[in-house]
Amino acid sequence: MTKEGFENNGMDGVVLHEVSHEWFGNSVSPKTWSDLWLNEGHAVFYQDAWIAARGLQSQIERAWVRDHANGIGSTEDFIATASKVARTELGPFLRSWLYGTKLPAMPGHPDWKAAA
Numbered sequence: 001m002t003k004e005g006f007e008n009n010g011m012d013g014v015v016l017h018e019v020s021h022e023w024f025g026n027s028v029s030p031k032t033w034s035d036l037w038l039n040e041g042h043a044v045f046y047q048d049a050w051i052a053a054r055g056l057q058s059q060i061e062r063a064w065v066r067d068h069a070n071g072i073g074s075t076e077d078f079i080a081t082a083s084k085v086a087r088t089e090l091g092p093f094l095r096s097w098l099y100g101t102k103l104p105a106m107p108g109h110p111d112w113k114a115a116a
């Protein structure tokens with residue numbers, strides 16, 4: 001794969017995410033599985049910052065800003081935009097994460113449980 005192909009296929013953000021785990025995950029390990037967000041939260045933050053710096057915000061983010069520029073938007077509006085861009089109904093998934101009182105099941109891994 002050429003350097004240009006690597007940069008243009010979005011994998012550079014993924015590599016940056018994984019490299020950030022050298023610090024957030026490897027150098028500083030989470031105490032419990034419930035603290036795992038400390039690894040992923042930081043890695044996703046740096047990945048998103050990299051993507052934003054390159055002007056490559058996610059399709060959902062671009063659609064959100066395009067559709068609501070100079071206006072207002074609600075959580076339900078965001079769910080509608082995300083569902084439209086993803087071409088699948090994301091309402092149940094997003095509402096369980098946004099409003100649920102229990103940690104939702106990990107998609108594809110219903111057997112994974114969070115520590116109490």
Ligand SMILES: [Zn+2]
Pocket residue numbers: 017018021039040043
């Ligand atoms: Zn990660």
